[in-house]
Amino acid sequence: MSNRKQVAQLAGVSEATVSRVMNGIGPIKESTRQKVLDAAKQLDYYPNDVARRFAKKQSGNIGVVLPFVPKVNLFSTFYFSEILSGIGEMLHESEYDLLLLFRDADGPKDYSRWFKTGKVDGLIILGSSDSQEERNALLQLADHHVPFCLVNQRYDEEKLSYVDGEHVSGSREMTAYLIQQGCRRIAFLNGPLAYSNSRDRLLGYRQALEEHGIEWNDQYLFYGNYSRKSGAQQAELILKLLPKLDAVYAANDRMAIGVMQTLKQAGIRPGHDLLVAGYDNSDASSVSDPPLTTVHVPFHLMGREAAKYLLRQFGCKEQPEIIQLKLDTKLIIRASTTKN
Amino acid sequence: MSNRKQVAQLAGVSEATVSRVMNGIGPIKESTRQKVLDAAKQLDYYPNDVARRFAKKQSGNIGVVLPFVPKVNLFSTFYFSEILSGIGEMLHESEYDLLLLFRDADGPKDYSRWFKTGKVDGLIILGSSDSQEERNALLQLADHHVPFCLVNQRYDEEKLSYVDGEHVSGSREMTAYLIQQGCRRIAFLNGPLAYSNSRDRLLGYRQALEEHGIEWNDQYLFYGNYSRKSGAQQAELILKLLPKLDAVYAANDRMAIGVMQTLKQAGIRPGHDLLVAGYDNSDASSVSDPPLTTVHVPFHLMGREAAKYLLRQFGCKEQPEIIQLKLDTKLIIRASTTKN
DNA sequence: GTGAAAGCGCTAACAC
DNA sequence: GTGTTAGCGCTTTCAC
Numbered sequence: 001m002s003n004r005k006q007v008a009q010l011a012g013v014s015e016a017t018v019s020r021v022m023n024g025i026g027p028i029k030e031s032t033r034q035k036v037l038d039a040a041k042q043l044d045y046y047p048n049d050v051a052r053r054f055a056k057k058q059s060g061n062i063g064v065v066l067p068f069v070p071k072v073n074l075f076s077t078f079y080f081s082e083i084l085s086g087i088g089e090m091l092h093e094s095e096y097d098l099l100l101l102f103r104d105a106d107g108p109k110d111y112s113r114w115f116k117t118g119k120v121d122g123l124i125i126l127g128s129s130d131s132q133e134e135r136n137a138l139l140q141l142a143d144h145h146v147p148f149c150l151v152n153q154r155y156d157e158e159k160l161s162y163v164d165g166e167h168v169s170g171s172r173e174m175t176a177y178l179i180q181q182g183c184r185r186i187a188f189l190n191g192p193l194a195y196s197n198s199r200d201r202l203l204g205y206r207q208a209l210e211e212h213g214i215e216w217n218d219q220y221l222f223y224g225n226y227s228r229k230s231g232a233q234q235a236e237l238i239l240k241l242l243p244k245l246d247a248v249y250a251a252n253d254r255m256a257i258g259v260m261q262t263l264k265q266a267g268i269r270p271g272h273d274l275l276v277a278g279y280d281n282s283d284a285s286s287v288s289d290p291p292l293t294t295v296h297v298p299f300h301l302m303g304r305e306a307a308k309y310l311l312r313q314f315g316c317k318e319q320p321e322i323i324q325l326k327l328d329t330k331l332i333i334r335a336s337t338t339k340n
Numbered sequence: 341m342s343n344r345k346q347v348a349q350l351a352g353v354s355e356a357t358v359s360r361v362m363n364g365i366g367p368i369k370e371s372t373r374q375k376v377l378d379a380a381k382q383l384d385y386y387p388n389d390v391a392r393r394f395a396k397k398q399s400g401n402i403g404v405v406l407p408f409v410p411k412v413n414l415f416s417t418f419y420f421s422e423i424l425s426g427i428g429e430m431l432h433e434s435e436y437d438l439l440l441l442f443r444d445a446d447g448p449k450d451y452s453r454w455f456k457t458g459k460v461d462g463l464i465i466l467g468s469s470d471s472q473e474e475r476n477a478l479l480q481l482a483d484h485h486v487p488f489c490l491v492n493q494r495y496d497e498e499k500l501s502y503v504d505g506e507h508v509s510g511s512r513e514m515t516a517y518l519i520q521q522g523c524r525r526i527a528f529l530n531g532p533l534a535y536s537n538s539r540d541r542l543l544g545y546r547q548a549l550e551e552h553g554i555e556w557n558d559q560y561l562f563y564g565n566y567s568r569k570s571g572a573q574q575a576e577l578i579l580k581l582l583p584k585l586d587a588v589y590a591a592n593d594r595m596a597i598g599v600m601q602t603l604k605q606a607g608i609r610p611g612h613d614l615l616v617a618g619y620d621n622s623d624a625s626s627v628s629d630p631p632l633t634t635v636h637v638p639f640h641l642m643g644r645e646a647a648k649y650l651l652r653q654f655g656c657k658e659q660p661e662i663i664q665l666k667l668d669t670k671l672i673i674r675a676s677t678t679k680n
Numbered sequence: 681g682t683g684a685a686a687g688c689g690c691t692a693a694c695a696c
Numbered sequence: 697g698t699g700t701t702a703g704c705g706c707t708t709t710c711a712c
Contacts, residue, residue: 001456003689014699019691027697046456051689052392055704061439066428077421077623088442092408097459098440099401102428115341116386118705119437182666227628257627283417287568315447343705354683359707369682391705395688458689684711688704695700 002043011039022047061099062091062310063120067127068105078282079299083126083151086303094311096121098234103127109137122310123148124303129194130155136231147313147320149306152299154196154324163306163325167197170295170329171204172211174249174277177293177331179212181338183246183275187238189259191226191251201251201279220245224255231258239266245274247337253278253285256292260336275337298327342383351379362387401439402431402650403460407467408445418622419639423466423491426643433650436461443467449477455486456593463488463651464643469534470495487653487660489646492639494664503646503665507537510635510669511544512551514589514617517633517671519552521678523586523615527578529599531566531591541591541619560585564595571598579606585614587677591626595616596632600676615677630675638667 004022008015013032020026021036039045053060064087066080091098099120103109114120123141127159128134130148138160141148150162178186188205191198202221209216222238224230231250235258250256256278260270270276271290278285281296302325309323344362348355353372361376379385393400404427406420429480431438439460443449454460463481468474468490478500481488490502509557518526528545531538542561549556562578564570571590575598578588590596596618600610610616611630618625642665649663 001457005689015690016692016700017698020698023691032697044456046453048689049457049459050390050394051458052400052691053707054688055690055692057691057704059390068432077417080420081417084440086439088406091444100404100424100428100438100440102432106711110438113386116384117389118341118391119389213712261627265403284624284627287601287624288627345705355706356683356685356708357681360682363707369681372681385689388705391688392707394704395706395708395709398687682712684709686707686709688707691702691704693700693702696698 002045004045004047006043007036007039007045007246008175010043011035019047038070046253057118059118059121059297060096061120062087062096062307063099063101063114063123065101065103065111065123065125065127068102078284079280082299083084086300086305087307088303089300089308090304090311096311096314101215102303110252111137111141111148112144112146115141115144116275120214121314122146124306125150126152127201128153129192130196131194145320149309149323150189151306152297154195156196159322161309161320161323163302163309163323163327164196165297165302165329166168166326167200167297167329168204169206170203170279170297170331171251172208173204173329173331174279174293174295175205175208177333178247178249178275178277179208179214179335181247181275184214185217185220185241185246187220187222187245187248189222189224189234189238189248189250189255191224191229191255198251205249222257223235224250226252226255228254228258228261231255232262233258235259235262239268242268242274247275247277249277249279251279252296253280253282253288253292256294257284257288258286260290260292271336271338277337281332286334288336293337294332295336296330296332298329302327341530342385344385344387345617347376347379347385349384350383351375359387367490387659392605397458399458399461400436401460402427402436402647403439403441403454405441405443405451405463405465407440407462418624419492419620420466422639423643423646426640426645427464427647428643429640430644430647430651436651436654447472451477451481451488452484452486455481455484461654462486464646464650465490466492468493469532470536471534485660487650489649489663491502491642491646492537492637496536499662501649501660501663503642503649503663504536505637505642505669506666508544508547510619510637510671511541511591512548513544513669513671514619514633514635515545515548516552517673518587518589518615518617518677519548519554521587521615523558524554524591525560525581525585527560527562527581527585529562529564529571529574529578529588529590529595531564531595538591539585547587564590564598566592566595568594568601572602573598575599575602579603579608582608582614587615587617589617589619591619593620593622593628593632593634596634596676597624597628600624600628600630600632611676611678617677621672625672626674628676633674633677634672636670636672638669642667 222234267292278292285292285294562574618632618634625634627633
């Protein structure tokens, strides 16, 4: 592996000149530029990135934090893939690399160590969920004035940057739609309230009920953990309400699919005997049977926006700006609510 | 952000001593160790990773190459998520970080630049497909004697390391199973032959036919591109053979699901009127309707093994060893082939 | 056990 | 336009 010194020697110029050529900055006589380029080509020289970043006191990395592996499947992998690919797309044009980081399974939460060791210049945090510890770790980061951004999770009371979806209105639209379809007794299978996602959807559900003068009924509220299995399990309980139920609305597609499985096993036809709806517009929602009415969430775009935000922070020297974006969601109507 | 010098000063020792303590190497008097640790804590000191890697002349990164974004969805994202999480799991215990890299959409293929710029110490390549250019890029890497590893793709004629699944036998078992179920006229919907995956499955299919004395029939062979859409499209053609067909076996689950959709639209019941099988045992295969008979591929483990291999290479100084692993696959029987 | 010092391959500031 | 040089914060080797 050759280095700059060798190129400089071969080209008969100073190392500084080699740098100028490689970085395309500063005025250079075309003839020396060519000499350098030739020498570089001849020696197969590529500037060393680690050295460069060391000298610049920047890691050149954006870290993306994921839940530790086993937990990934709790969520749809769809959700993560989409966000990741959005981030990757945005970073692809930039000088920054994407470092994949895994939250520790146990042990104290500490995001700041990735900054302190200089591993990353910015952080995008996925799958964060509210707990005192998590909140502290995040606030600590904010104190350090390092750029970071949550995706698909908010802490409304805190001044933290996030890119989220419009889940309150998404959920409200979904519920209103079900009501329009003639449903008044709508079971809602929510996810853990530690996710702002879940709280948003619950709020949207309640708002829609209120707006349509439908009384709130505790019996219709269920909780799963966003896994298909939990959907299937909760559906056992939901089944017991059956004659007096018009629809089941689950807070994500995976649970909705679990619900449909249980229903079908019990001889209840989703979409006919009982309307079923999900949330996320995941791949699975379009291939399930029946296809699932759901809410599209722009995960890919959310990833892009989060990355764009960080990139912007690196540009300017001031205090990190705070962004709090909520991107539009969209109701997707499919057979699970229309076969009536 | 504090550095080693400050810690050394505060602790009243040399910088070398601070290093020894931080790295836990070399003999240290317990009392000085404490002094250093106290100083480090007081200054909130974390050794700078970039500087460290620079000095060690190692990037500390393992790069994982993915197809450029738009193409990801051709494959199941399932496949990538599983492999990635396997790699992540293996690396989590190590000193190495996971750098996510995207293959250029267009432009010349060049994996070696990531080594030449010192960005990575090793590479895991996903979604590689055979072409002259790809092959050249890979052989060039091998010439440089840098450690890298393909996952779920082989180049049999070349001395390249890979971690693959036993797809020939997987496919043979699937086909044999379908034959056992009484099928003799089995359409095979394959993926592009640029993937060793596709060639393996075709071979397994042929072997099983031969072993059971069933004559090869060109008419039963179809090609898609592993997307659901292509499965749905090819199914239109497959439909035309219908009265004289017992089963459709697709080279991955996504295509199989596409096939089932088209079949259902045409009033053909998958699993009753025509058996359908897929490959991969993706999430979708268990929630499709009917659930899909498929072949389980240990993607997660494949990721782990690839990462383990690279880690092992970093240990020793010799020429990189070559591994060519094929991990066991397993037939998963579900309703799409059993309702008869 | 501990300290001193020479790199690692760049960037950035300044000199000419 | 081009050259010189002082770092960046570590590792590593050798000296004591």
